Amino acid sequence: MYLADVWELDLRRVNSSTTERRMVWTMLHDGVSPGMVPSGRSGSAAVVVRGDVYVFGGYSSALRGDLDDLWVFNRTSGSWSELSPVDGYKPPGRSGASVSAPEGEAGGALVVYGGNGRNDVWEYDVDANRWTMIKENTASSMSGVGSARMGATVILAIFVASLA
Numbered sequence: 001m002y003l004a005d006v007w008e009l010d011l012r013r014v015n016s017s018t019t020e021r022r023m024v025w026t027m028l029h030d031g032v033s034p035g036m037v038p039s040g041r042s043g044s045a046a047v048v049v050r051g052d053v054y055v056f057g058g059y060s061s062a063l064r065g066d067l068d069d070l071w072v073f074n075r076t077s078g079s080w081s082e083l084s085p086v087d088g089y090k091p092p093g094r095s096g097a098s099v100s101a102p103e104g105e106a107g108g109a110l111v112v113y114g115g116n117g118r119n120d121v122w123e124y125d126v127d128a129n130r131w132t133m134i135k136e137n138t139a140s141s142m143s144g145v146g147s148a149r150m151g152a153t154v155i156l157a158i159f160v161a162s163l164a
Contacts, residue, residue: 038071043095059095066093091122
């Protein structure tokens with residue numbers, strides 16, 4: 001059994017009666033609603049592009065290996081879709097990679113770099129649904145934790161494999 005909850009933390013919410021700022025978590029997807037959801041994973045990389053959350057890779061304990069899939073969470077519809085590049089060309093699986101939207105969240109691209117044992121840089125064009133390798137070998141292997149942010153809003157996608 002896997003959980004694929006998606007939560008949003010709004011850092012801008014203010015209590016109207018006290019003008020006190022307080023953090024409020026809102027569930028965007030319960031992980032069990034009908035439709036496709038990403039498999040359980042850890043160490044995935046996530047970024048917000050045009051209001052949608054893109055999640056790449058991660059480690060699957062069920063498969064005992066790194067994943068090379070790309071998923072998008074549409075915040076408007078509250079649904080997940082797996083993206084398959086038009087030419088089938090994509091980065092090798094990885095966990096612990098970093099991801100960014102170099103043109104900002106309004107742009108049309110995301111860049112994945114590094115990961116456990118990886119030192120390459122890849123760009124995904126949202127409109128063309130195509131991956132391009134930007135740099136094959138950087139100076140050293142890079143590994144980090146990804147997050148998704150939209151302005152003052154932090155979005156976390158939680159993928160936890162059940163031990164039961």
